[in-house]
Structures are given as C-alpha cells and as structure tokens.
Amino acid sequence: MSLFDLRLSEVHNRLQHKDLSVSELVDASFRRIEGTDDRIGAFLTLNEEAARAEARKLDESGSAERGLLHGLPVGVKDNMVTEGLRTTCASKFLANYNPIYDGTAVAKLREAESVIIGKLNMDEFAMGGSNENSAFKVTRNPWDLTRVPGGSSGGSAAAVAAGQVYYALGSDTGGSIRQPAAYCGVVGLKPTYGLVSRFGLVAFASSLDQIGPITKNVEDAAFALQAIAGHDSRDSTSANVDIPDYASALTGDVKGLRIGVPKEYLGAGIDPEVKSRVMEALKQFEALGAVWEEVSLPHTDYAIATYYLLASSEASSNLARFDGVRYGVRASDPDNLIDLYRRSRSEGFGAEVKRRIMLGTYALSSGYYDAYYKKAQQVRTLIKQDFDQAFEKYDILVGPTAPTTAFPIGEQVGDPLTMYLNDICTIPVSLAGVPAISVPCGFADGMPVGLQIIGKPFDEATVLRAAHAYEGSTEHHKARAEL
Amino acid sequence: MSITVKDVEHVANLARLALTEAEKEQFTGQLNAILKYADKLNELNTDGIEPTSHVRPMVNVMREDKVAESLSIEKVLLNAPDEEDGQIKVPAVLE
Numbered sequence: 001m002s003l004f005d006l007r008l009s010e011v012h013n014r015l016q017h018k019d020l021s022v023s024e025l026v027d028a029s030f031r032r033i034e035g036t037d038d039r040i041g042a043f044l045t046l047n048e049e050a051a052r053a054e055a056r057k058l059d060e061s062g063s064a065e066r067g068l069l070h071g072l073p074v075g076v077k078d079n080m081v082t083e084g085l086r087t088t089c090a091s092k093f094l095a096n097y098n099p100i101y102d103g104t105a106v107a108k109l110r111e112a113e114s115v116i117i118g119k120l121n122m123d124e125f126a127m128g129g130s131n132e133n134s135a136f137k138v139t140r141n142p143w144d145l146t147r148v149p150g151g152s153s154g155g156s157a158a159a160v161a162a163g164q165v166y167y168a169l170g171s172d173t174g175g176s177i178r179q180p181a182a183y184c185g186v187v188g189l190k191p192t193y194g195l196v197s198r199f200g201l202v203a204f205a206s207s208l209d210q211i212g213p214i215t216k217n218v219e220d221a222a223f224a225l226q227a228i229a230g231h232d233s234r235d236s237t238s239a240n241v242d243i244p245d246y247a248s249a250l251t252g253d254v255k256g257l258r259i260g261v262p263k264e265y266l267g268a269g270i271d272p273e274v275k276s277r278v279m280e281a282l283k284q285f286e287a288l289g290a291v292w293e294e295v296s297l298p299h300t301d302y303a304i305a306t307y308y309l310l311a312s313s314e315a316s317s318n319l320a321r322f323d324g325v326r327y328g329v330r331a332s333d334p335d336n337l338i339d340l341y342r343r344s345r346s347e348g349f350g351a352e353v354k355r356r357i358m359l360g361t362y363a364l365s366s367g368y369y370d371a372y373y374k375k376a377q378q379v380r381t382l383i384k385q386d387f388d389q390a391f392e393k394y395d396i397l398v399g400p401t402a403p404t405t406a407f408p409i410g411e412q413v414g415d416p417l418t419m420y421l422n423d424i425c426t427i428p429v430s431l432a433g434v435p436a437i438s439v440p441c442g443f444a445d446g447m448p449v450g451l452q453i454i455g456k457p458f459d460e461a462t463v464l465r466a467a468h469a470y471e472g473s474t475e476h477h478k479a480r481a482e483l
Numbered sequence: 484m485s486i487t488v489k490d491v492e493h494v495a496n497l498a499r500l501a502l503t504e505a506e507k508e509q510f511t512g513q514l515n516a517i518l519k520y521a522d523k524l525n526e527l528n529t530d531g532i533e534p535t536s537h538v539r540p541m542v543n544v545m546r547e548d549k550v551a552e553s554l555s556i557e558k559v560l561l562n563a564p565d566e567e568d569g570q571i572k573v574p575a576v577l578e
Binding site: 096097098100101193194207233236237239299301302304305306308309316320323324325326327328329330334335336337338339340341342343345346349351354355357358359361362365372374375376377378379380381382384416417431432433457 | 514
C-alpha cells in the first residue's frame with residue numbers, strides 16, 4: 001500500500017507518532033509527480049524548493065499539537081493566487097504573473113500547515129469542462145490517458161486521482177469541482193455559495209464561483225472543508241454563519257433520510273450505464289434505511305441557457321481588468337491606449353475566453369440587456385424556487401454528477417454548445433447556490449461514475465453525512481487508476 | 484434574432500478585442516448557435532418574476548472607514564509591464 005492510499009487521518013496518526021516525517025511525505029509527492037506527470041500533465045508550476053524547505057521547518061518545529069492537515073501535500077488550482085508562486089489561470093495573459101499576496105483559502109491551508117506542492121492545470125480562467133482550454137498543456141484522465149479529466153478543475157482532480165497530492169483545492173462555477181471529480185473517480189465538494197471566501201480567487205462569475213476541496217474520500221473532504229470555510233471581511237459575499245464540526249456529522253446513519261431524485265437528471269441524454277450506477281446507489285441508500293422518490297425540478301431544461309448568459313455576462317465584466325496596464329501581457333508598440341487594450345487582450349486570451357466575453361458583452365449591451373441578461377436572471381429565480389420547493393419535502397437530492405463518463409480528448413473541441421450540455425446536472429445547483437458533492441459510485445465501461453448529492457443552503461453537514469454513509473457501504477472509492 | 488459579422492465587430496469593439504477575419508466568421512456562427520439555444524428562455528412567462536442577481540438575500544456590507552496598511556509601491560509594480568518613477572507607464576491617452 002502506497003502512502004497515497006492512506007486516509008488523511010491515518011497519515012496524521014503516522015506523523016503524530018513520528019512513524020513518518022513531513023519531508024518523507026513531501027518527497028513521496030514529488031517522486032510520484034516525477035514518475036507520472038509526464039503522462040497526466042496535472043501541474044503547471046511546481047513549488048519544489050519552497051515545499052521541501054517548509055517540510056524541513058515543520059519537521060524541526062516538532063509542535064505537539066498538530067492539526068489534521070499538518071504536513072499534507074496539497075495542490076492548488078491555478079486560479080487561486082499564491083504569494084511568490086506563479087499563478088496563470090492557464091492563460092497566456094498571466095503566463096508570468098507573480099502574486100503579491102495569498103488568497104484566503106490558500107492562507108488557511110498554510111495556517112493549517114499543509115504543504116503547497118504546486119499549481120494545477122485548468123481550463124483558461126475556469127471556462128470549460130475538459131481542461132482542453134488550457135493555454136499551456138493537455139491534462140489526461142488517470143483512468144484512460146486518451147480521455148479528458150473533466151474541468152475546469154481537471155488538474156486538481158487528476159492530481160488527486162493519480163496520487164500526486166493528498167488533496168487539492170478546486171473552484172466550481174457551473175460544475176468545475178464536481179464534474180472532474182466524477183470523471184476522475186474522486187470526491188469533489190462544492191460548498192454553498194458564500195461558505196468559503198473568494199478573496200484571491202481570480203473571478204470568473206462572481207455570483208457563482210465557489211472554492212472547494214477535491215479528495216479521495218468523504219472524511220478527507222470534511223477535514224479540508226473545515227479548514228477553508230468561514231467568514232472573511234475581504235469577501236463581502238462570504239457568509240457570517242456558524243461553521244459546524246463537519247467530521248462529527250459523519251455518523252454513518254442515514255435512517256429515515258428523505259431523498260428526492262430529480263427525474264430531469266435521469267432523462268434523455270443520460271448514458272444508460274451511468275443511470276444504472278445511480279439506481280444502484282439509490283438501492284444502497286434504501287438498504288441503509290433512507291427513503292427516496294422521484295421529484296421534478298421543472299426548470300432544469302432552462303438552466304444551461306440561463307447559466308451561459310449570466311456567467312458570460314459576469315465574466316465579460318470581471319475580465320475587463322485584463323487590459324495590459326498593471327500586469328500580464330502587454331502588446332508591443334501600441335498606437336495608443338485603446339490599441340494597447342485591444343491587442344493585449346487579443347494576444348493574451350484563448351478562443352473560449354474570447355467567445356464568452358463576446359457572448360457576455362452582447363447580452364449586456366444596449367438593446368439586448370432585457371431580452372437576455374434580465375430574462376436569464378428571472379429564470380434563475382424560477383430555478384432556485386425549484387430547489388426551495390424540493391427541499392421543503394426532502395433532506396437531500398441525489399442524481400448523477402454528469403450524464404456520461406469522461407469523453408475522448410478532442411471529441412468536443414469546436415462544438416461549444418455540446419460541451420456546455422455536459423453540465424446539465426451541475427449547473428442548476430450552481431444557479432441555486434446550494435452545496436453538492438460528487439462521490440464515486442462505480443464504473444461504466446471502465447470509467448468512473450460520480451453520484452451527486454445536493455443539500456440545503458449551508459447544510460454541508462447532511463450532504464457529507466449522506467455521502468460518507470454511502471461511501472462506507474461500498475468499495476468504489478477504494479479503486480485506484482493504474483499508472 | 485440573428486447576429487451578423489457587423490454585430491460581432493460592434494461587440495468586439497465594446498469588449499476591447501481585436502478579432503481576425505477568421506475569428507469574426509467563427510464567432511458569428513457560434514454566437515448565433517448559442518443565442519438560438521438561449522431563445523428557449525422565451526418559452527417561459529417571467530412577467531412579475533424578480534430577477535436573481537445573487538442567491539443570498541444581502542444588502543450592502545458596510546464597514547468603518549478607517550486608515551489601514553496598503554500594499555507597498557514595490558509590490559504593486561512587481562508585475563507591471565512598464566514603469567517609471569514608481570508609476571505604471573502607458574502610451575499617451577490623449578493625442
């Protein structure tokens with residue numbers, strides 16, 4: 001059994017009893033990366049020198065009270081700023097960007113004494129579901145190197161699945177934590193909007209973006225969430241709510257839990273094998289004493305159109321900051337300031353980013369605002385009401401994370417609309433702002449399938465409890481990709 | 484509602500993007516496909532429905548207006564493409 005097959009708590013115990021040092025752990029992480037990342041391509045930047053120095057410091061300090069995340073190798077999606085460690089958002093625009101501060105979630109990882117191993121590949125500015133929109137490299141699915149890892153947190157999911165780091169941070173705007181976690185056979189948690197500070201997360205769509213953990217099991221996800229959750233005065237949208245002890249919610253007991261199964265998530269377009277895995281998972285919940293029935297979220301069919309209008313509109317505004325003035329790409333020999341803006345942006349941004357800026361600018365432009373942007377905001381209200389109503393009757397909602405398993409690299413490039421439709425089960429959840437986790441629920445034609453468990457706002461505890469009870473009654477999360 | 488290459492040029496100008504002829508062609512086709520798909524929202528009657536800009540019911544978050552430490556000039560200029568005398572340098576704004 002390799003170090004990376006251990007649960008986080010087991011590693012913690014070994015560190016505590018000095019059966020293992022942080023330096024050994026960090027060394028194992030870099031050796032694993034050296035042995036696998038030429039095939040996986042998860043990392044954009046390695047933090048080797050600083051990580052090894054940090055490990056030595058932690059070993060020498062020898063404090064008696066080590067937190068659960070102490071000494072653990074962690075990877076960070078490359079859209080979270082890390083002081084002194086290059087942060088690119090997988091964009092040519094930020095190819096040499098050297099942040100001058102840590103984002104809050106990153107700072108909290110450092111406080112918890114995890115060791116940042118490096119920065120993980122993603123779709124450029126988190127726009128995409130396959131990592132194929134990275135300006136720098138292809139990331140491959142550890143289960144089948146010809147397939148995508150999903151996205152946009154594809155590097156984060158692939159690195160955890162390949163045993164390169166113990167856990168990783170991802171960000172989720174329309175499914176970008178959950179979908180790659182599903183494709184790579186790991187656990188991915190998108191918290192309630194507002195639970196984790198977005199300070200230092202390069203903004204894509206500010207009313208949707210959330211940071212969350214990607215791990216190998218649910219218990220580890222609870223520990224990681226504990227470390228990063230909480231109010232932050234630097235993010236006015238972060239919620240001032242009491243943070244429960246998530247680990248103590250993992251009782252294994254789901255007797256009497258009321259589960260709604262959105263019928264729209266199991267409708268047309270779903271792979272029959274994926275559907276079978278979900279139905280098996282529901283049987284498993286039944287065996288554990290939970291009860292389920294179908295429920296309708298009637299506006300599901302409108303979620304993707306709503307999302308692409310709103311997220312692109314917000315993106316077109318957020319990405320206005322990339323103008324070639326203060327940081328990033330600056331075009332050479334501009335005629336004037338406007339020419340500098342235009343050419344810097346056009347040289348720095350990839351096709352998908354330009355496409356979304358164009359869509360968003362159009363939707364917000366004079367004469368179209370009411371027809372597209374406002375209309376989409378109104379439909380968002382209807383989508384949110386679907387969830388409000390379902391949660392009057394059910395404790396959680398359960399369905400697939402994605403309608404299919406990971407698709408072959410290159411298959412959907414050039415067809416943005418088809419690519420967008422992969423997100424049908426995750427986008428409505430993002431629009432409603434509620435928490436959801438993806439946990440492994442078996443395989444379809446050799447590729448991992450993810451089960452999505454959706455909860456009430458700020459009820460991560462119930463989501464984690466259900467996911468943990470399910471996981472504990474199956475062996476799916478123990479499967480590892482052979483590399 | 485169908486958009487033309489001329490519309491794409493107008494929007495590109497608003498977004499401060501310089502597109503190649505090939506990009507204009509490509510985006511015209513792709514944006515039309517996406518917007519056509521988005522037209523399905525018109526199947527829904529949203530008269531009287533409040534728009535949701537944000538899922539959490541929140542209003543302005545205020546804090547005391549007090550002096551605090553800010554970033555050093557050195558740090559702020561660390562990533563600047565061009566600088567002079569502690570300031571970021573850009574081409575002439577007025578001609």
